[in-house]
Amino acid sequence: MQNVKDGSTAHAKANIQTSAAAEHLPSNQFSPATVQRRIKSGAANCDRLSQTKSMVLTDSNPIKLPISRHRRNHSQHNLSDITGMVDQSCLQPLEKNGFLNKAKITEGGKKLRKNWTSSWVCLEGDKIEFYKESKQQTLASSKIGYKPENADLCGAQIDWAKDKSSRKNVLQLTTISGNEFLLHSDDDSIHDWYQAIRYAIDKLSKKGVSTAAHSIWKSSSSEEVNRCEGGSNSKPNPKEAKSEHRKSLILRLNHGSSDTSEKKRVKSRLKKFISRRPSLKTLQEKGLIKDRVFGCHLATLCKIEGTTVPNFVKLCIEAVEKRGLDADGIYRVSGNLATIQKLRFVVDHEEKLNLDDSQWEDIHVVTGALKMFFRELPEPLFPFGFFDQFVDAIKNQDYSQRVQCVARLVKKLPKPNHDTLRVLITHLQKIIAKALVNLMSSQSLGIVFGPTLMWPERETSNMAVNMMYQNQIIDLILSEHAEIFNP
Template sequence: ILCWIKHVDEQGRPYYYSADGSRSEWELPKYNVSPPQPGDPPKSHSLERKQSDPIVLTKWRHSTYVLDLNDKVLSDCLSPVYLPPQPSEKCGVLNVTKVTVNGKKVRKNWTSSWTVLQGSSLLFAKGQGSGTSWFGGNQSKPEFTVDLRGGSVDWASKDKSSKKHVIELKTRQGTELLIQSEIDSVINDWYRVLTDTISTHAWESDEALEEDMPESPGAEKQDKEKDHRDSKKNRAMKTSVSMDSSDQKKTRVKLKKFLTRRPTYQAVRDKGYIKDQVFGCSLSSLCQRENTSVPSFVTMCIDHVENTGLSIDGIYRVSGNLAVIQKLRFAVNHDEKVELDDSKWEDIHVTTGALKMLFRELPEPLFPYNSFNDFINAIKCSDYKQRVNFIKDLIKHLPKPNHDTMQCLFKHLRRVIDHGEANRMTTQSVAIVFGPTLLRPETETGNIAVHMVYQNQIVELILLEYENIFGR
């Protein structure tokens, strides 16, 4: 719908510009509503008025939205209260997974969710509510909510998901969802409703109109406007509005100066105000920051275990106290001086738990995503020698941080196995513990159990053929 927006310039004078930015006028254009012609369908009662002024829809910040009465589809879109039409609430069971949250990539986890569309919000819950709303009654509490304003919806490509009938929903906050249903008609209906909802609420987006706002009309029209401002009362009102507008402009200028002078993230980090974390950091970034090919926390944990824990029963298999592990994680992330000999970390299983957590929280595992299928295909090879050579060649071509960290870790695990009579850890049991932690696919599929078997076999083979693969 073509809209005219009312605004006030820096001198306090009102003017109007079209929503698409193509026109600006000092006076709101007048339109004559043509009388109905024989054979025309009946029009909405909201248009049965004699006045020719455009209808005011709603206020938005400092502007006022008005509709162009000349628009042919106006009678189909206006409601009796002259507000944009709200889409009907919709609900149903859909398969949903998050891809990114606030711009950060997360692991896919398809779940069946009771999904409700309410205004510009999409709500998801595990259990089905008694209606399309969560207000009142004993309805399920939504697990999470998505704001559709300013978002986008499209059909997902094959590289996003191998499933059929998948919708890709992106929000302006950086969250990306995949929504799917096995029923073609159901997902098509949701796609249509979500598209209509995003389109309907596009005008509510938080993007500031001032950034792309057309300037006021030319000098000739300014002279005409001055002729209309001849009363003292009008001049006093315009002066007041002008002062408000001037204050707003000063605020914008100060804010702009502050933002342009704001130090960069790198500069703040270099000065030590922001500490880079260890857990959750990519292996390459962590090694580059520490100027080493093996993270210092990895070597610290390995040295501590080899000095004090090789003979401990169930080393790496037994879980440590999670609360204490989290305290150790916090201390390492906040650059606190950590001594694993300290009584706070006296339980060796806390150290081994923290080391496993470090590898588990890597954004990309020690065996990179792009080589996952190559390692799986290599372990499937029927000839043992050829299988070992394939694995050896793949490891040889890994990035240096991955290769060196892998060599350091597997050398340590071999020492753990050598003390198997005391700690009761065999090659197979170590492989079961570390397989899923070091090697996993980028997106989970239906072959989780099959992959887990291969993951364990790959780790076990590397442990058995350590000298052949890495050398002594």
């Protein structure tokens, strides 16, 4: 205990002596950076725990540690300096996202089949990412390590695609790696996407930052770092591998030249084929091309078949009279449209047609096909030049004169039109004869066949009025059938 007290006392005295010595020093000899050290007391050697040493450094300049020049660590130390030189505004993410229609048409210079898909597109900094759903939902439902498809905007090009798609508002994004994307939107938001992507590309390409930063971050060699820093003594290595930008540029140039040669080859083949192709008459004689029934002009069809009434009209009328006179709402009830289209295809592409086949057992399919035949005539059964004359005739207030006018106009119709109308009206008379069963009167048939057999060459604003006259004309012809066709 006595030794401890002596040590403490000696230590205190040493501090007092040091302070006194400092007061007697001149002001120019005492600086804040002076290292002050407590004087050790010999009496305190018995206990080393009581010995203390303090270093007080008041210099505000930090001590610079030597930087290792090892090859592996060289780029690590200089990376912060290089990124400091890069314009930080172009490295900030430009966040824009939303649903767009995306189609990848080229990958690495190789053409792909265009397949449009709806994708959640995220524009973030120097790239665009494509997700199936929104980014949060996709990442939440995907496995760990999921990487979405992306497009690098460094050195990319964005422009409106005019000849790559028939859709409107389509953007074409081409990357330096040879990938091409088509972006489409049905609304005007595609213009906002164009501005955002264009702004991102321009910021990245400003002052060559995109290419320099891309090569710096891809490289780990000190020579690449020194070259990007702009050293005047650095010399390019002739054996150095081509950069990604140079490779992609060569790839795109080769792809463009091959694409042009392919187009020329296709054009030459088409020219040879067109110059050597046979005439339409030759193809018809060989049976390679068969004239269609639906959509063919009535006079032309009758001339080909050698008759004044088309064979298809005769077949339909025979089928209806055989098993459809008692059908409720015959000609008014619509048949299955898919089956009617199938029947139309058979009529246009096959020589023989059997309406008694089980697939045409629904009589409303047959009547629907017959009405479609008349509706698809290039010129209706009542030619365009007769439309206004029939309308003026039906407006006549005197009934007997009205019938006579209509009879004279019917007699003036071309031979195929006149004979086809007479056969059809005779058939419809049999429908009216069983009106108590099928519930189809002359007025009902007039409403059905009025717009089917006649219409004006040019639609006018009084369409409803014309339709009323059309119905009345057919109703009158049905009612006065004997007087009109056998005066």
